[in-house]
Amino acid sequence: MNKNIGLDEQARKLFEGKNFAFVATVNRDGSPQVTPVWVDTDGKYIIVNTAMGRVKQTNTKRDPRVAVAIFDQTNPYNMVTIKGKVVDQLKGSSAEQHIDKMAKKYTGQERYPNRKPGEQRVLLKIEPERIAGMGR
Amino acid sequence: MNKNIGLDEQARKLFEGKNFAFVATVNRDGSPQVTPVWVDTDGKYIIVNTAMGRVKQTNTKRDPRVAVAIFDQTNPYNMVTIKGKVVDQLKGSSAEQHIDKMAKKYTGQERYPNRKPGEQRVLLKIEPERIAGMGR
Numbered sequence: 001m002n003k004n005i006g007l008d009e010q011a012r013k014l015f016e017g018k019n020f021a022f023v024a025t026v027n028r029d030g031s032p033q034v035t036p037v038w039v040d041t042d043g044k045y046i047i048v049n050t051a052m053g054r055v056k057q058t059n060t061k062r063d064p065r066v067a068v069a070i071f072d073q074t075n076p077y078n079m080v081t082i083k084g085k086v087v088d089q090l091k092g093s094s095a096e097q098h099i100d101k102m103a104k105k106y107t108g109q110e111r112y113p114n115r116k117p118g119e120q121r122v123l124l125k126i127e128p129e130r131i132a133g134m135g136r
Numbered sequence: 137m138n139k140n141i142g143l144d145e146q147a148r149k150l151f152e153g154k155n156f157a158f159v160a161t162v163n164r165d166g167s168p169q170v171t172p173v174w175v176d177t178d179g180k181y182i183i184v185n186t187a188m189g190r191v192k193q194t195n196t197k198r199d200p201r202v203a204v205a206i207f208d209q210t211n212p213y214n215m216v217t218i219k220g221k222v223v224d225q226l227k228g229s230s231a232e233q234h235i236d237k238m239a240k241k242y243t244g245q246e247r248y249p250n251r252k253p254g255e256q257r258v259l260l261k262i263e264p265e266r267i268a269g270m271g272r
Contacts, residue, residue: 020212022205024160024168031201032160032168036215036270065167069158073212076156079172134172 004127006044011080011131014070015041018106021070023048025059033059038102039070046084046126049099051119052091060086066126080133088125095121140263142180147216147267150206151177154242157206159184161195169195174238175206182220182262185235187255188227196222202262216269224261231257 007015015021021039024032035056040047046068050057060066064085071079099121103112143151151157157175160168171192176183182204186193196202200221207215235257239248 020207022158022160022170024158024170024203026162026166026168030162030166030199031219032162032170032203033219034158034160034168034170034203034205034217036205036207036212036217063166067160067168067170069170069172071156071172076172076209081170081172083167083169 004044005129005131007041007046007128008131008133010078010133011070011082011128012041012043014072014078014080015039015046017072019070019073021046021048021068023056024067025056026063026065027055027059028062038106040098040102040105045087046082046128047098048124048126049095049102049121050124051116052122057089057122057124060124061089068126077134080131082128082132083130084126084128086124087127088123090123090125091120095123098123140180141265141267143177143182143264144267144269146214146269147206147218147264148177148179150208150214150216151175151182153208155206155209157182157184157204159192160203161192162199162201163191163195164198174242176234176238176241181223182218182264183234184260184262185231185238185257186260187252188258193225193258193260196260197225204262213270216267218264218268219266220262220264222260223263224259226259226261227256231259234259
């Protein structure tokens with residue numbers, strides 16, 4: 001059964017826009033961790049492109065629960081916070097191509113300029129479970 | 137022994153500036169929670185003004201560990217993330233006056249306009265333990 005509630009109009013626009021999101025995960029010792037990310041959506045899932053071995057990748061492999069906050073770069077009072085979980089981690093060519101799409105969206109460059117040798121990109125597919133908004 | 141590492145120059149400027157911060161805490165069920173906040177600093181501690189009973193207040197009463205991200209509203213690539221803990225929660229007149237200071241800083245208004253009847257403001261005093269920066 002698909003419980004995915006998808007993104008409402010306000011949230012979808014925020015994730016489609018050139019806005020930063022802040023993703024919180026839980027560390028092995030139970031403490032919280034938060035990082036700023038570039039972000040994408042297909043309207044149903046929130047997509048975060050990270051690299052294998054980074055804290056948010058290993059944390060969500062162990063415990064998929066995340067919280068995400070995003071706001072409009074031009075109006076920070078237009079924001080939503082989302083509770084959800086990482087339902088899939090996708091490596092390979094889709095993830096490698098997707099980071100170029102993100103670089104294009106956020107910087108205008110055709111290719112992501114900060115690739116490190118041996119780095120494996122990975123898509124974290126986040127299913128939203130609860131959405132709360134401000135400035136609606 | 138005071139382990140407080142204080143804030144470095146980049147972090148201090150970001151917290152003194154009219155910038156939003158994102159504070160992550162851990163819920164009772166172990167899932168992460170993140171909220172956008174107005175923020176203040178005395179250079180040593182990060183100060184967040186919230187209200188008694190709100191999730192981040194009750195969460196940090198139970199588990200004081202937090203993660204904080206803040207970025208420059210005019211240049212989102214100038215940002216820091218901080219791992220720390222809430223070492224004190226202060227209620228009373230200092231907290232009630234402080235929310236007006238925050239309203240002044242962020243909105244230019246002399247008094248905080250969103251006070252709710254019976255609301256008790258509280259200062260979360262966050263001791264930074266580790267600071268990581270981007271755009272340094």
